[in-house]
Amino acid sequence: MAGLRERQKAARERRILEAASAKFRSHGYRSVKIEDLAEMAEVSVGTVYNYYETKGDILIATVAMEVEEVITAGAPILANPPLRVEDAILGLIYQYYDHSLEYLSKEMWRTAIAHSIEHPNTPSGRRYAEQDRRLAAQVTELIGALQDRGQVRQSLVASDLGALIFNALNQAFVEFVKNDDMTLAQLRDQIAAQILPIAHLIAVNSD
Amino acid sequence: MAGLRERQKAARERRILEAASAKFRSHGYRSVKIEDLAEMAEVSVGTVYNYYETKGDILIATVAMEVEEVITAGAPILANPPLRVEDAILGLIYQYYDHSLEYLSKEMWRTAIAHSIEHPNTPSGRRYAEQDRRLAAQVTELIGALQDRGQVRQSLVASDLGALIFNALNQAFVEFVKNDDMTLAQLRDQIAAQILPIAHLIAVNSD
DNA sequence: CTACAAAGGTGAGGCTGTTCAAGTTTTTTG
DNA sequence: CAAAAAACTTGAACAGCCTCACCTTTGTAG
Numbered sequence: 001m002a003g004l005r006e007r008q009k010a011a012r013e014r015r016i017l018e019a020a021s022a023k024f025r026s027h028g029y030r031s032v033k034i035e036d037l038a039e040m041a042e043v044s045v046g047t048v049y050n051y052y053e054t055k056g057d058i059l060i061a062t063v064a065m066e067v068e069e070v071i072t073a074g075a076p077i078l079a080n081p082p083l084r085v086e087d088a089i090l091g092l093i094y095q096y097y098d099h100s101l102e103y104l105s106k107e108m109w110r111t112a113i114a115h116s117i118e119h120p121n122t123p124s125g126r127r128y129a130e131q132d133r134r135l136a137a138q139v140t141e142l143i144g145a146l147q148d149r150g151q152v153r154q155s156l157v158a159s160d161l162g163a164l165i166f167n168a169l170n171q172a173f174v175e176f177v178k179n180d181d182m183t184l185a186q187l188r189d190q191i192a193a194q195i196l197p198i199a200h201l202i203a204v205n206s207d
Numbered sequence: 208m209a210g211l212r213e214r215q216k217a218a219r220e221r222r223i224l225e226a227a228s229a230k231f232r233s234h235g236y237r238s239v240k241i242e243d244l245a246e247m248a249e250v251s252v253g254t255v256y257n258y259y260e261t262k263g264d265i266l267i268a269t270v271a272m273e274v275e276e277v278i279t280a281g282a283p284i285l286a287n288p289p290l291r292v293e294d295a296i297l298g299l300i301y302q303y304y305d306h307s308l309e310y311l312s313k314e315m316w317r318t319a320i321a322h323s324i325e326h327p328n329t330p331s332g333r334r335y336a337e338q339d340r341r342l343a344a345q346v347t348e349l350i351g352a353l354q355d356r357g358q359v360r361q362s363l364v365a366s367d368l369g370a371l372i373f374n375a376l377n378q379a380f381v382e383f384v385k386n387d388d389m390t391l392a393q394l395r396d397q398i399a400a401q402i403l404p405i406a407h408l409i410a411v412n413s414d
Numbered sequence: 415c416t417a418c419a420a421a422g423g424t425g426a427g428g429c430t431g432t433t434c435a436a437g438t439t440t441t442t443t444g
Numbered sequence: 445c446a447a448a449a450a451a452c453t454t455g456a457a458c459a460g461c462c463t464c465a466c467c468t469t470t471g472t473a474g
Binding site: 211240241256 | 463
Binding site: 212250 | 422425
């Protein structure tokens with residue numbers, strides 16, 4: 001069985017993460033002090049820093065949980081993609097988008113994305129980048145599945161096309177979280193405008 | 208003529224910006240203190256903050272000068288685009304990329320991009336976004352010019368295609384600045400892999 | 415030229431993320 | 445079980461961004 005020390009460690013880390021997730025959402029990332037998290041998690045400030053390297057890392061850890069869910073939510077679509085090319089691609093993208101604000105505020109997303117760009121070589125920066133890669137891989141996988149079905153031109157390289165589409169959906173999402181007034185519906189429209197023409201171009205019966 | 212006060216103000220702002228540009232590049236953004244800039248510009252810390260709202264804003268101001276040059280450098284290609292669709296699009300993108308590190312380090316780019324995402328509603332955040340919009344508009348303009356020449360399908364909406372291509376070149380650039388080991392040549396290859404298939408699809412004689 | 419007003423500069427101090435030497439708890443050793 | 449070692453927690457102290465009450469300089473009116 002796990003020793004006392006080990007259990008206490010796990011419990012402390014969990015309490016810190018729960019405190020962060022709750023406070024960041026309710027009070028906003030900026031205005032939450034490490035001291036606040038320490039108090040809520042019933043540890044000292046120094047202990048928080050034994051579990052996470054920086055405040056940004058704590059945020060990334062909370063965001064990572066959500067991204068993991070998004071990736072999981074994408075799997076069913078890959079297993080059984082909608083019939084039409086555009087429905088398949090947009091369906092996957094909408095699935096991502098619709099999950100994105102379940103536990104995270106736009107401010108949290110902005111800060112997390114900014115952190116991952118500014119500190120790409122920290123463990124948390126790498127972690128975020130890795131999850132991005134997995135999302136892009138899902139898109140690539142979907143393209144591949146559509147090619148296997150004979151719906152997307154075989155001449156196209158699935159991974160390059162996947163990267164292109166992922167870039168588009170990712171960038172549109174960044175614009176979305178940058179603008180507090182933008183709705184999910186508007187985000188969908190934005191990405192559809194970019195994706196639909198491409199979907200028709202890459203489909204075999206395009207002309 | 209401009210009064211003494213006005214001239215002194217302009218001179219101080221210029222000295223601060225020059226100090227920032229020099230020190231950020233030579234010592235790295237992180238390790239330069241506002242105090243250092245103030246000393247080099249021969250003003251007080253408080254004065255620095257009369258001209259720029261935050262340290263990030265000072266960086267954005269230096270980056271903005273470079274982006275302005277990049278936009279200027281793109282104009283000649285728009286005026287007289289290369290003959291083939293893929294050469295035109297990649298030519299414009301390479302022009303952007305080749306200018307990007309003339310006065311800015313990768314760390315400066317990372318920090319500036321992160322800042323613009325994290326603080327989209329500050330003047331400097333808006334300024335950065337506006338320059339992005341102008342770059343995307345150049346790409347759109349190029350697509351439009353190729354359509355006028357009859358080289359790109361008329362059925363495609365230039366602005367949506369421009370946005371798609373800009374997203375791709377922008378995201379590839381972010382990956383480039385996130386990875387200190389990546390070379391400009393590798394960046395070119397990355398974006399070419401995404402753009403070339405698209406260039407063939409959108410060209411009129413594609414099939 | 416003097417007096418007053420407006421504009422702007424100044425730097426000590428506040429705030430908050432982060433560190434680290436000292437103390438405490440858990441585990442291991444004999 | 446006692447003692448020693450290892451692992452971990454703690455919070456005071458530090459660093460650097462930023463503010464603001466006060467002061468100096470410039471412009472203007474009489």
